[in-house]
Amino acid sequence: MYRYDSIDQQIVDDRVAQFRDQTQRYLAGEIAEEEFLPLRLQNGLYVQRLAPMLRVCVPYGMLDTKQVRMLAHIARKYDKGYAHVTTRQNIQYNWPALEDVPDILADLASVEMHAIQTSGNCIRNFTADPFAGVALDEVMDPRPYCEVMRQWATFHPEFAFLPRKFKMAVCGSKSDRAAILVHDIGMALTTNDAGEIGFEVFVGGGLGRTPVIASLINSFVPEKDILTYLEAILRVYNLSGNRENKYKARIKILVRAMGAEAFAERVDQEWKHLKGSESTLTAEEIERMKSYFPTPDYREVASTADTEIESLRSEHQAFDRWLTRNTRDHRQPGYVSILLSLKPVGVPPGDVTAEQLDAIADLADKYSLGEVRTTHEQNMVLADVAKDQLFELWQDCKKLGFASPTIGTLNDMICCPGGDFCSLANAKSIPVAEALQRKFDDLDYLYDLGDLSLNISGCMNACGHHHVGHVGVLGVDKKGEEWYQIQLGGDQGKNASLAKVLGPSFSRDEVPEIIEKLLNHFVDNRIEGESFLEAYRRIGHDSFKAAAYA
Template sequence: MYRYDDRDRAIINDRVAQFRGQTERYLAGELSEEQFLPLRLQNGLYIQRLAPMLRIAVPYGLLNSDQLRRLARVSRDYDKGYAHFTTRQNLQYNWPQLEDVPAILAELAEVEMHAVQTSGNCIRNTTSDPYAGIALDEIADPRPYCELIRQWSTFHPEFAFLPRKFKIAVSGSEQDRAAIRVHDIGVQIVKRGEAIGFQVLVGGGQGRTPVIAETIRDFLPEEDLLSYLEAIVRVYNQLGRRDNKYKARIKILVKALGPEEFGRRVEEEWQQIKDGVEKLTPEALQWAKSFFTAPDYKTFDDAASTAALQQQADSDKAFARWLERNTYPHRVPGYRAIKLSTKPTGVPPGDVTDRQLEAIADLADTFSFGEARATHDQNVVLADVEQGQLYELWQQARKHGFATPNIGTLTDMICCPGGDYCSLANAKSIPVAEAIQRRFDDVDYLYDLGDLNLNISGCMNACGHHHVGHIGILGVDKKGEEFYQIQLGGSASNEASLAKVLGPSFSRAEVPDVISKILDLYVEQRRAEEPFIDTYNRIGLQPFKERVYAKAS
């Protein structure tokens, strides 16, 4: 993983000192709330419903064990002993005291972490595939390009105050696991012959106006990545609306101009800068790639290793379930990636305690070369585990609450903090998630349903990605009361689609029954082992609507 050099350390330490002074001036009454607002947002600090919220950057989700232990210590010393993994592969603290935030940032700087550009109208944390570097379908490792984008976008003087927040995701595999089609810019690594390049998509996003991104370039040469991104953001910065924050995202500009015209303007801008300082030299590309080399893998007899693993699975049904759902194939024989589930019944999805963060660090050190990866779906991946150590790892994961064998199932849901914390939320998300977890807490039933994504957002900002859930739940306000709108048919995969609203919203108490009716119809209508999303695409919305809203006779 990338490690800071002296310049990185100096920049982050200077930023910590600056924010310490700004916070002291605000607390002393020398800065108004209006003056302090952009300063705190530039350092990841929000004022939420009950307390400040501090969002820590985790570039493309990658963490080492020292960072995990420091995050745990900060949670214990400055918060209430837990933290929350987000869909941008970041981590949030929900209860820090404002006067402690500079000290928190100073602690994090010691382990090469910060909160820069995790909020505000700037380029946010670049996200990617949690299986980068080990996936069987990988075209090229996306992490070096993510790091180049991170360095290009951080403190970029031209893009500090964009019309609205801006998000970039990079996928390096045939199957999109980074949701690039619902980002302001999505970058897909492609090959033309032996040459590495990029398909560039623009104008995706969720929120009040959900949009699937449009391709504006089928093949961008590798060396032109940063200059082309620069051209895109320049066009957006110049033409994006600033008079209405609800119409300020790049998706609105792309829709207004049309993708062809937007792409033409980007090409025009790019021609002026493509051979300038942003052009990536072979040396710069090699430098970025040098941080993401393979660890010191052992050589195994894959057949013997797999046979031994199968024998363990045959003798322990609980282990076999976990092995089926929570492990992922690895490109190196004798290894697998495992996903630690943060979603046992009764725990808010994505929440971890300080002790659990330390446990992840210990597991990473023992089993996965000291590294872990926060995921888009609010879990944690250990990417490089020997097959012969999976049984031992599973036992350790169970002890720490990470072995719920539900990855990819209904209860492995994405869920924003909602009205329990967020001042923007219309409704609570966490109680709805728990009610669904408890209603469907039967792994045999979950496995029979198969792969099924359920996403919950407490408001139209869509932090829970409800627009791209196979089943999406959106909290809405009806005359001061919390209700929930159900949507069906969304997907963030290669065949990305936006969910459609089922009909009128429901009270919180009704939601589990509604989900049950949807699932009952799916089970009745599916063909063989057909996944939910395929059944929905085949039969459409209307049968689900009729089932859910049918009046009892």
């Protein structure tokens, strides 16, 4: 993965010193509250319902084990012993003290980490496929490009005070696992007829209170021109985005108001002036970045590993289930990627304790070349596991609580922190997730349902991505009471769709039984091999609606 040189390190160290000074001046009353707000936000610090919340950047989801151990250390020293994996692959702490944050940032900087631009109206973390570099369907590894863009976006002087937050994601594979169509800018690596590398660029996607699927505005931006092209988009947005109404300030509103075609033209006019400038990438820089993501030194795995696994599978049903749900094919023969489930029943989805973080680091050192990835579904990935170690790894995962064989099932829910922690939330989300996990805890039933995403948000800001869940649950406030709206038919990926609201909302107690009715309706009406989403699209919304309100 990418390693800082002395300049990268100096820039992060400078940032720590700057924020230490800003915090001191704030605590001394020399900076007004509203002026400190964007300064702390752009260092990841929110003030939440119960305490400040600190969001640490995990660039495109990549961590080494030294960094994971530092995250554990921070959880122990400055927090209540746990951390939370977010839907944008970052890590959050819910209980830091404001005056400790400069020290936390200094600890992070010591392992090449930071919380720069993880919040605020600026360019946020670039997210990508958690299986980058190992996925079978990969066209191009997105990580070198993500790192190029990360550096370009870090303290970009022109775009630190945008109309609103700005999120980008990059995908390098045939199927999109980075949800690029629901980002302000989504990029898909591609090649043209001449075999040159470039990007398809989609603009104006997003969730929140106005969910929109992004529009394609350029089908091939050559790799060398990507930074100037992004700069052109951001400049058009910075100058023309709505600054009067924060609910109309995202780029999706501008793109929709202008029309994608007119927006693309404006960008092209701006790009004309920027294209070919010094910001054009050099072949050397692209190569330099690629050199940080080489094909690892995989070892030869004995061909008997497969037959051994098969015989262990037949002996151990739980191992068989775990292999089926929690592993992914790997491009290197003899290897697989595995998902560490952070969704055991009774734990808020994505939460992980300091001890577990240390244990994950140990697992990664022992089994996966010392690297860990976070996923936007709030799990973690060991990307490079040799098949002859799988049984041992599974046993370790079981002991540590990461072996829930439920990845991709109903129980692998995406869920925001909700009203238990977040000051924006209209309703709690974690207790809903837990009630559903408890109701649907039978593995055979979950497997029979097949791939099914259930996403829960505690308010319309949609941090739990409810619009793109096959089933979405949205917390709403009705006269001071918590109610839940259910939506169906959302999907992420290259054919992303937005979920449609079923009808009037339900009380929290009603949610599990309504979900059960919907699932029964699916089971009763599906045809062989059909997934929930396929059945929904075939049978239709009204049919499910009738079942829910029957």
